[in-house]
Amino acid sequence: AQRVTQPEKLLSVFKGAPVELKCNYSYSGSPELFWYVQYSRQRLQLLLRHISRESIKGFTADLNKGETSFHLKKPFAQEEDSAMYYCALGPYGNKLVFGAGTILRVKS
Amino acid sequence: DTGVSQDPRHKITKRGQNVTFRCDPISEHNRLYWYRQTLGQGPEFLTYFQNEAQLEKSRLLSDRFSAERPKGSFSTLEIQRTEQGDSAMYLCASSSLNRGGMSRGEQFFGPGTRLTVL
Numbered sequence: 001a002q003r004v005t006q007p008e009k010l011l012s013v014f015k016g017a018p019v020e021l022k023c024n025y026s027y028s029g030s031p032e033l034f035w036y037v038q039y040s041r042q043r044l045q046l047l048l049r050h051i052s053r054e055s056i057k058g059f060t061a062d063l064n065k066g067e068t069s070f071h072l073k074k075p076f077a078q079e080e081d082s083a084m085y086y087c088a089l090g091p092y093g094n095k096l097v098f099g100a101g102t103i104l105r106v107k108s
Numbered sequence: 109d110t111g112v113s114q115d116p117r118h119k120i121t122k123r124g125q126n127v128t129f130r131c132d133p134i135s136e137h138n139r140l141y142w143y144r145q146t147l148g149q150g151p152e153f154l155t156y157f158q159n160e161a162q163l164e165k166s167r168l169l170s171d172r173f174s175a176e177r178p179k180g181s182f183s184t185l186e187i188q189r190t191e192q193g194d195s196a197m198y199l200c201a202s203s204s205l206n207r208g209g210m211s212r213g214e215q216f217f218g219p220g221t222r223l224t225v226l
Contacts, residue, residue, distance in 0.1 A: 044199070
């Protein structure tokens with residue numbers, strides 16, 4: 001079965017502190033993983049995906065198949081990073097299986 | 109705005125009534141998805157279309173739910189005999205396929221329709 005686990009409902013950090021949002025997945029095949037973000041009063045949008053291996057808004061995420069993890073990291077949090085973050089598993093571009101989400105609050 | 113649009117944005121109905129939601133995807137996108145999101149949870153997959161063909165339905169989609177995409181453009185999601193447990197945000201998303209017919213992976217989401225069943 002496909003499953004995504006985000007263990008933290010809320011992560012609160014101070015501005016300038018490092019951020020790590022955790023994501024673990026369960027999937028027997030070759031996974032395709034994404035991070036989606038939803039800012040206040042905006043729609044859900046793609047932040048990054050593991051295939052692209054890019055850094056978006058200072059965020060990076062590395063797929064670790066051994067640990068079945070896809071943690072989202074940023075070295076220095078900014079107030080505008082405050083949002084809801086969802087990790088999603090989408091084998092071969094079909095349906096997305098989402099985690100429950102983590103609220104990131106960056107305090108000044 | 110050329111993004112995914114959904115109508116209505118909010119719907120309040122009484123238990124037992126039928127409701128229908130509409131989704132207009134990004135115009136060149138072949139694939140259209142419906143998800144449901146309840147409080148404190150991530151979106152849960154309901155069904156998806158490739159052009160007008162409905163290719164997969166979740167077990168969450170009971171017999172009271174039906175979705176169509178008759179001309180491969182907009183889609184409708186109908187819920188018959190609504191129940192209080194149907195109260196949720198209903199999200200639509202679309203994505204494109206490349207020339208080789210492979211999905212490009214990214215799904216573009218609409219603003220959602222919030223359904224409240226009294």
